[in-house]
Amino acid sequence: MTVERRTTWPQAAELQQAADTKRATGTPEDAALADWLEATANALAWLAPFREHEPGYPLWQTATAYAQLINRSSAR
Secondary structure, X not given: OOOOOOOOOHHHHHHHHHHHHHHXXXXXXXXXXXXHHHHHHHHXXXXXXXXXXXXXXXXXXXHXXXXXXXXXXXXX
């Protein structure tokens, strides 16, 4: 997946950072995870973090949890 334009919502930064980290490894599995993180950031950054009753909120929570793990492990 090639992202033509990233969202500029600040809430997406954590997911975008994790996507960049995973893309840098070059493995197909990590690229797929990076694509998913990027797509989630682009689709939901404007809405999901603020509305627990919205359908995308559980997906946002899952993506954020993965991003936090990735970002913590890459900071070491």
